[in-house]
Each structure stands twice: as C-alpha cells, then as structure tokens.
Amino acid sequence: xxxxxxxxxxxxxxxxxxxxxxxxxxxxxxxxxxxxxxxxxxxxxxxxxxxxxxxxxxxxxxxxxxxxxxxxxxxxxxxxxxxxxxxxxxxxxxxxxxxxxxxxxxxxxxxxxx
Amino acid sequence: xxxxxxxxxxxxxxxxxxxxxxxxxxxxxxxxxxxxxxxxxxxxxxxxxxxxxxxxxxxxxxxxxxxxxxxxxxxxxxxxxxxxxxxxxxxxxxxxxxxxxxxxxxxxxxxxx
Numbered sequence: 766x767x768x769x770x771x772x773x774x775x776x777x778x779x780x781x782x783x784x785x786x787x788x789x790x791x792x793x794x795x796x797x798x799x800x801x802x803x804x805x806x807x808x809x810x811x812x813x814x815x816x817x818x819x820x821x822x823x824x825x826x827x828x829x830x831x832x833x834x835x836x837x838x839x840x841x842x843x844x845x846x847x848x849x850x851x852x853x854x855x856x857x858x859x860x861x862x863x864x865x866x867x868x869x870x871x872x873x874x875x876x877x878x879x
Numbered sequence: 880x881x882x883x884x885x886x887x888x889x890x891x892x893x894x895x896x897x898x899x900x901x902x903x904x905x906x907x908x909x910x911x912x913x914x915x916x917x918x919x920x921x922x923x924x925x926x927x928x929x930x931x932x933x934x935x936x937x938x939x940x941x942x943x944x945x946x947x948x949x950x951x952x953x954x955x956x957x958x959x960x961x962x963x964x965x966x967x968x969x970x971x972x973x974x975x976x977x978x979x980x981x982x983x984x985x986x987x988x989x990x991x992x
Binding site for chain 2: 769795796798800805806807808809810813815823855857859866867868869870871872873
C-alpha cells in the first residue's frame with residue numbers, strides 16, 4: 766500500500782464548514798492524487814500533484830483546493846462543505862521511476878456533510 | 880464524457896465459474912490498462928495490467944484480453960471463488976507515466992457457493 770495514511774478516517778461535518786483531509790506517504794513518490802468514490806460513479810479525480818507545490822485540476826475539482834508543501838503530504842480542502850461532497854475520499858500515489866504506472870491507494874476517508 | 884465505459888454494473892457468478900467484466904475506451908492515446916480490485920472498507924489495489932503491444936496477459940486465475948482495434952479490454956476470472964467477491968475497476972492512462980488514471984464506474988462481483 767506504499768505506506769499511505771489518510772486522516773481522519775471518518776468525519777461528520779455541517780454544511781458550510783471548512784474541512785481538510787490529509788494524505789501522508791512514506792515512499793517518496795512524486796505523484797499524488799485525490800479521488801472521490803460515489804455509488805454509480807466509480808472513482809473520479811479531484812486534483813493531483815506532480816511535485817511539491819505543483820498541482821493540477823481533475824474531473825471534479827469545483828469546491829475543492831489542494832496543497833503540497835512537502836513530498837510526503839497532500840492536503841485536500843473543502844472550503845465550504847456541501848451535502849453533495851458527502852463521499853469516500855481516496856488518496857493515491859505513484860512513483861516516477863521506470864515503467865511502473867501503478868497507483869497505490871490509501872485506506873480512504875469517509876466524509877459526511879449534514 | 881465518459882472515457883472508460885465498464886459493464887456490467889453488477890455480476891453474480893457461481894463458485895467455480897468464469898467471471899467476465901468488459902471495458903471500452905475512447906481515447907486512442909491510452910496505452911496502459913490496469914484492473915483494480917477493491918474490498919469493502921479498503922482502498923483499490925492493482926490486480927493486473929496490460930499494455931497494447933500484447934493481446935492477452937495472464938496472472939494465475941486472472942486474465943486480461945485486449946482488442947486494440949475495437950478499443951476494448953476485459954477481465955476474466957477463472958474458477959471464481961467467494962474470496963473474489965469485490966468491486967472491480969478498469970482504468971486507462973496514456974504516456975508519459977505521470978498522467979492520472981481514468982477509471983470505469985466499477986463492477987460489483989458476488990461469487991456464490
């Protein structure tokens with residue numbers, strides 16, 4: 766699992782509050798990703814990072830921002846949480862080297878916005 | 880626009896049978912096609928992957944078949960077991976290796992005894 770931890774693992778929050786999810790990796794992988802998983806939609810990319818302070822938007826980036834100040838940490842922030850952001854959030858990483866395209870996923874964070 | 884279409888959404892197979900999950904893609908620039916397996920409460924994990932230079936790849940009971948002209952690939956699980964019950968995702972990406980994976984919507988497989 767490439768030493769990926771996510772915190773918190775579960776969170777319940779109210780509409781309109783800011784929320785930050787943290788992804789931490791110990792493998793020194795260059796690339797990091799945030800996905801959300803919803804029934805019937807599979808895994809959808811929110812944002813990704815290709816290096817410290819280098820990030821880009823994914824398919825469903827509206828309402829989310831990210832930051833990466835260190836190789837090992839990738840933060841996902843919901844500026845003002847909405848009920849539509851209730852989901853399971855997965856962080857993933859990928860190494861740079863060689864032919865490996867494999868993405869490793871963390872255990873997920875279940876977020877409920879009431 | 881869904882770049883990777885996966886079917887069926889759910890599948891029930893008898894123990895010992897063959898499970899088949901299909902995916903179709905649109906972007907001809909895709910050149911890496913993995914399958915991920917996800918158990919309840921866990922993150923997805925790579926099961927098997929293929930590049931378009933081969934038409935088939937087998938690892939144990941799991942086989943990917945790839946049809947470049949039809950832009951389709953499929954996962955076959957031979958001798959399906961109850962322990963294979965999980966959600967399976969196909970995905971695709973293009974070179975270089977830093978481009979994110981695009982996932983299908985997933986197939987929930989149940990293998991019954």
